[in-house]
Amino acid sequence: MxxxxxxxxxxxxxxxxxxxxLEIAPAAITILAGADGAGKSTLFKMLVGLVKKDSGAIxxxxxxxxxxxxxxxxxxxxxxxxxxLYSDLSVEENMDFFAAVQQVPEQRRRxxxxxxxxxxxxxxxxxxxxxxxxxxxxxxxxLSTILLxxxxxxxxxxPTTGVDPLSRxxxxxxxxxxxxxxxxIVMSTPYxxxxxxxxxxxxxxxxxVLRQDxxxxxxxxxxxxxxxxxxxxxxxxxxxxxxADPELAGRAYxxxxxxxxxxxxxxxxxxxxxxxxxxxxxxxxxxxxxxxxRQA
Amino acid sequence: MGRIKAIIxxxxxxxxxxxxxxxxxxxxxxIQIFILGYxxxxxxxxxxxALIDLSQGGTSRQLARAFAASPVxxxxxxxxxxxxxxxxxxxxxxxxxxxxxVIVIPAxxxxxxxxxxxxxxxxxxxxxxxxxxxxxxxxxxxxxxxxNAARMGSAGLLKIGTQMHFNPEARSRFFFIPxxxxxxxxxxxxxxxxxxxxxxxxTGSLSLLFISPLKSVEIIVGKTIPYIFVALLDGAVILLFxxxxxxxxxxxxxxxxxxxxxxxIVAGLALGILISTVAPTQTTAMLAALLITMLxxxxxSGFIFPLDxxxxxxxxxxxxxxxxxxxxxxxxxxxxxxxxxxFLFDGAMLAAYSLLLLAVAIRKxxxxxxxxx
Numbered sequence: 033m034x035x036x037x038x039x040x041x042x043x044x045x046x047x048x049x050x051x052x053x054l055e056i057a058p059a060a061i062t063i064l065a066g067a068d069g070a071g072k073s074t075l076f077k078m079l080v081g082l083v084k085k086d087s088g089a090i091x092x093x094x095x096x097x098x099x100x101x102x103x104x105x106x107x108x109x110x111x112x113x114x115x116x117l118y119s120d121l122s123v124e125e126n127m128d129f130f131a132a133v134q135q136v137p138e139q140r141r142r143x144x145x146x147x148x149x150x151x152x153x154x155x156x157x158x159x160x161x162x163x164x165x166x167x168x169x170x171x172x173x174x175l176s177t178i179l180l181x182x183x184x185x186x187x188x189x190x191p192t193t194g195v196d197p198l199s200r201x202x203x204x205x206x207x208x209x210x211x212x213x214x215x216x217i218v219m220s221t222p223y224x225x226x227x228x229x230x231x232x233x234x235x236x237x238x239x240x241v242l243r244q245d246x247x248x249x250x251x252x253x254x255x256x257x258x259x260x261x262x263x264x265x266x267x268x269x270x271x272x273x274x275x276a277d278p279e280l281a282g283r284a285y286x287x288x289x290x291x292x293x294x295x296x297x298x299x300x301x302x303x304x305x306x307x308x309x310x311x312x313x314x315x316x317x318x319x320x321x322x323x324x325x326r327q328a
Numbered sequence: 329m330g331r332i333k334a335i336i337x338x339x340x341x342x343x344x345x346x347x348x349x350x351x352x353x354x355x356x357x358x359i360q361i362f363i364l365g366y367x368x369x370x371x372x373x374x375x376x377x378a379l380i381d382l383s384q385g386g387t388s389r390q391l392a393r394a395f396a397a398s399p400v401x402x403x404x405x406x407x408x409x410x411x412x413x414x415x416x417x418x419x420x421x422x423x424x425x426x427x428x429x430v431i432v433i434p435a436x437x438x439x440x441x442x443x444x445x446x447x448x449x450x451x452x453x454x455x456x457x458x459x460x461x462x463x464x465x466x467x468x469x470x471x472x473x474x475x476n477a478a479r480m481g482s483a484g485l486l487k488i489g490t491q492m493h494f495n496p497e498a499r500s501r502f503f504f505i506p507x508x509x510x511x512x513x514x515x516x517x518x519x520x521x522x523x524x525x526x527x528x529x530x531t532g533s534l535s536l537l538f539i540s541p542l543k544s545v546e547i548i549v550g551k552t553i554p555y556i557f558v559a560l561l562d563g564a565v566i567l568l569f570x571x572x573x574x575x576x577x578x579x580x581x582x583x584x585x586x587x588x589x590x591x592x593i594v595a596g597l598a599l600g601i602l603i604s605t606v607a608p609t610q611t612t613a614m615l616a617a618l619l620i621t622m623l624x625x626x627x628x629s630g631f632i633f634p635l636d637x638x639x640x641x642x643x644x645x646x647x648x649x650x651x652x653x654x655x656x657x658x659x660x661x662x663x664x665x666x667x668x669x670x671f672l673f674d675g676a677m678l679a680a681y682s683l684l685l686l687a688v689a690i691r692k693x694x695x696x697x698x699x700x701x
Contacts, residue, residue: 080539081538081539082535082538082539101539102541105539105540105541106541110536110539112532112535112536114532115532116531116532116533116535116536117533117536118338118342118531118533119531120341120342120345120346121338121341121342121345125338125341128334129334129337129338130536130540132330132331132333132334133331133334133335133537133540133541133542134540134541135330135331135541
C-alpha cells in the first residue's frame with residue numbers, strides 16, 4: 033500500500049533516516065522495531081507530512097505522493113507517540129471533535145462512537161476527561177479518535193510505550209481485529225517481543241534498516257545459533273571471561289541468570305564457557321536484533 | 329461550517345475549563361485598571377506647600393487663606409516650634425522634598441497693595457519633576473488670579489469665561505481610564521489567541537490539526553470567534569468597573585462603541601495569531617504579546633504623550649498602532665458622546681488593520697503548516 037524509496041532525513045549533522053526503503057503491505061501489520069533514535073517516528077512524520085523529507089520518494093498505491101501529503105492523510109489515521117488529544121475535554125468530546133473535523137456524518141458518528149467505546153472498554157469512562165485516564169486508556173482513546181474516520185491505513189507511533197501489560201494485550205487484540213477487517217496497520221515499538229506479532233518486521237537502528245521480513249523469514253535467514261547457558265560460578269565473572277575471549281566477545285549478553293550466546297558456524301560455545309547447563313534455542317527477535325546491531 | 333463550529337465549541341470548552349486563563353482574562357485587567365487608574369493621573373491633590381508671610385498684614389493673610397482654602401494645597405506656614413516659618417527652614421523643606429513649592433509674600437506687600445500699586449508674590453517651585461512643577465505653577469497662578477480678580481472687582485478690563493466641555497472638572501482620570509481600557513483590551517486579545525495556539529503546539533495537538541482536512545482559515549476563524557466573545561465580555565467588565573468604580577461618564581451610544589470595539593478586538597486577536605506563529609512556548613507568546621501591545625499602546629498611541637508632541641518618525645509609527653485609532657474613538661464615544669459618523673476614518677483604519685492582520689496571520693499560519701511538510 034505504501035512504499036518508502038530511499039528516504040532520507042537529516043536534522044543538522046544527525047541523519048535521522050538514512051536511505052530507508054521499505055514496503056507497508058495492505059491488510060497486514062507492519063512493525064518498525066528499534067531503540068530510541070532509530071528513526072521510526074521521523075519516518076512516520078514524513079509519511080503524514082509533518083516532517084519534510086530530504087530525498088527519496090513515498091508511493092501510495094503505486095503513485096508518488098510528491099508534496100501532496102493530503103493524499104496520505106485523507107486515507108490514514110495517525111497516532112503520534114506523545115498523547116496529543118485534549119486533556120481538558122472528555123473522552124466523548126474528544127471523539128466528537130475529531131469526528132466533526134473529519135466530517136463524519138452525524139448518524140454514522142453516533143454509531144461508530146458507541147461501537148468504539150464498547151470495543152475498547154471505554155464506555156464507562158465516556159464522560160471522563162482525557163487527562164484523567166490511565167496510560168492505556170489514553171492510547172485506546174487516541175486510537176478510537178482515528179478510527180472514527182474509518183481510515184484504510186492506520187499509523188501508530190509507539191502506541192504501547194509506557195502502557196501496562198494488560199492494556200498492551202488489549203490494545204493488540206484491537207489491532208488484530210482491525211487487520212481482520214482489512215485495514216493496513218503500521219506501528220513502531222521499542223519492545224521486540226511485541227514486534228514479533230507483526231506480519232512484517234522492520235528492524236531499525238540509527239536511521240537505517242538492519243533487516244526486514246516476516247518473523248519466519250528473519251529466523252530462516254538468521255546466520256547464527258542461539259545457546260542459553262547457565263554458567264558455573266558467578267555469572268558476572270563468566271561474562272568478564274567472555275568479554276576477554278576474542279572468539280566470543282560481542283556475541284553474548286545477560287538475561288537473568290543465563291547468558292545468551294550467539295554462535296556462527298558449527299562450533300559449540302560450551303567448550304569455552306564453564307557451565308552447568310547449556311540449551312540451544314530458537315533465536316528470539318531480541319537475539320536477532322542484538323546480533324544485527326552488533327554487526328552494524 | 330460544521331468544522332468551524334466544532335473548533336468554536338472546543339475552544340469554548342477549553343476556556344470554561346481553564347480557570348487560570350479565565351482569571352487571566354477577567355481578574356488581571358481589573359487589577360491593572362485599578363492600579364493604573366489610581367497611579368496614572370495628572371491631577372494634584374493636597375500638595376504640600378510652604379508659605380512665608382513676611383508682610384504680616386491683612387491682605388497678605390487673605391492671600392494665605394486663599395491658598396489654604398484651595399483643595400489642591402496643604403499649606404504649611406509654621407515651623408516645628410510653632411513660630412512663623414523662616415526662609416531657611418522653607419528652603420530645607422524644599423530640598424528634602426517635604427514641600428513642592430514655597431510661596432513668599434514679601435515685606436511691604438500690604439503697603440503696596442493698599443497704595444494700589446503692583447505687589448509681587450514669589451513662587452519657588454521644586455523643578456526636579458517638571459510635570460508636577462508645571463501643575464503646581466498653574467494651580468498657584470489660578471489662586472493668585474482669582475484672588476486678584478476678587479480684589480479688583482469689576483475694575484478688570486477683560487475677564488476670561490472658561491468652560492471645560494466634556495470634562496468640566498478637568499479630571500485627568502476621565503482622560504486616562506478610557507485609554508487604559510483600550511490598552512488592556514488589545515493586550516488581552518493578543519494574549520488570548522497567542523496562548524491558544526502555542527498551547528496546542530506544546531501539547532502536540534496542533535500536529536493533529538495540521539494533518540487533518542481542516543483548512544488553515546478554518547482553524548484561525550474557529551479559534552478567533554470564541555475569543556471575540558470573551559474579549560467583548562472582558563471589555564464590558566472593564567467598562568463597567570470604570571463607570572461604577574471610577575465614575576467615568578458614558579455619554580455615547582453603546583452600539584457605536586461595540587461596532588468599533590469589535591474591529592479593534594479582531595485586530596488584537598489577529599496580532600496574537602501572528603505572535604503564535606513565531607513563539608515556540610506559551611511563556612514566550614505571553615511576553616511577546618505584552619511587549620508588542622503594551623509598549624506602543626502606552627507610548628505611541630496618544631495615551632500618555634499627545635501625538636503632536638512625538639517626533640515625525642515616532643508619529644509615523646503611531647499610525648500602525650491600532651490603539652491610536654481606538655483611543656480616539658473610545659474617548660470620543662465615552663466622554664463626548666460622539667457618533668459613528670465622527671470616527672469613520674478611524675473605524676476604516678481599524679477595519680483595514682484587522683483584515684490585513686487577519687490575512688497575514690492566516691497566510692503565516694498556513695505557511696508554517698506547509699513548512700512542516
